[in-house]
Amino acid sequence: MNAAAPLLEVRGLGAGYGQVSVLHDIDLTVGTGEAVVVLGANGAGKTTLLRAVSGLIGHTGEIRVDGQVVSNARPDQMLDRGLSLVPQGRGTLTALDVEDNLRVGGTALANRGEVDDEIDRWFGVFPRLAERRKQVAGTLSGGEQQMLAIARALMSRPRLLLCDEISLGLAPLIVQELFETLRTVSVESGTALLMVEQNAELALDIAARVYLLEVGEVASSGTAASFRENNNIRQAYLGY
Numbered sequence: 546m547n548a549a550a551p552l553l554e555v556r557g558l559g560a561g562y563g564q565v566s567v568l569h570d571i572d573l574t575v576g577t578g579e580a581v582v583v584l585g586a587n588g589a590g591k592t593t594l595l596r597a598v599s600g601l602i603g604h605t606g607e608i609r610v611d612g613q614v615v616s617n618a619r620p621d622q623m624l625d626r627g628l629s630l631v632p633q634g635r636g637t638l639t640a641l642d643v644e645d646n647l648r649v650g651g652t653a654l655a656n657r658g659e660v661d662d663e664i665d666r667w668f669g670v671f672p673r674l675a676e677r678r679k680q681v682a683g684t685l686s687g688g689e690q691q692m693l694a695i696a697r698a699l700m701s702r703p704r705l706l707l708c709d710e711i712s713l714g715l716a717p718l719i720v721q722e723l724f725e726t727l728r729t730v731s732v733e734s735g736t737a738l739l740m741v742e743q744n745a746e747l748a749l750d751i752a753a754r755v756y757l758l759e760v761g762e763v764a765s766s767g768t769a770a771s772f773r774e775n776n777n778i779r780q781a782y783l784g785y
């Protein structure tokens with residue numbers, strides 16, 4: 546591990562689907578424990594970026610973790626490096642109960658005792674899940690399923706949690722609760738966040754830095770504060 550290197554460093558990344566090229570020459574970094582958000586219109590390539598970084602699709606260019614090149618690694622290899630994805634659409638195992646979903650998330654942990662401790666930890670953070678530990682995930686509310694997807698991704702004790710539009714389709718109060726929980730988890734356990742979000746207002750509250758994607762390219766990047774002060778960005782993404 547190179548202590549001076551960022552946790553995640555993406556250089557000149559390109560990705561797409563078959564003949565369709567979606568991302569072009571993306572440069573992006575996430576420091577240890579840092580919260581970074583990627584904003585962009587529908588179809589800008591935000592999900593594709595998280596898929597490429599987490600190893601779900603191939604890419605050109607370079608991805609480094611702790612300074613080491615891990616380009617085109619598999620998802621399990623990225624997980625071993627400490628990167629864990631909360632996919633868009635919640636991504637719970639709908640036929641399994643809450644507890645078993647968490648168990649699956651903890652398969653990389655050393656033994657059952659550790660898994661049980663970790664489950665207790667996340668039940669403490671998400672009491673609503675604890676109350677429903679034997680409920681089948683498919684019958685949870687949308688907000689509860691999103692909590693479960695986040696808790697499941699956190700079971701592997703990631704150093705970087707990649708979150709794909711966790712606010713999608715959820716009531717504002719639930720979204721606020723989820724963001725506050727994520728902020729607390731990130732600060733208390735030093736987990737870095739790379740979040741793709743449509744809800745720019747909440748995302749800018751939690752993030753230190755922002756990347757703006759437009760048609761598959763980084764159109765601008767900077768601190769969350771500088772984005773709030775930029776009139777064009779404020780009007781386009783915050784609506785005022």
Ligand SMILES: Nc1ncnc2c1ncn2[C@@H]1O[C@H](COP(=O)(O)OP(=O)(O)OP(=O)(O)O)[C@@H](O)[C@H]1O
Nearest residue numbers: 562565567585586587588589590591592593594743
């Ligand atoms: N499996 C796929 N096969 C072909 N094209 C795809 C596939 N998935 C996404 N795309 C295309 O890639 C482009 C970027 O999609 P992506 O989902 O990354 O955008 P996004 O910024 O996350 O959008 P949204 O905010 O609407 O979720 C879109 O034009 C989309 O149609």
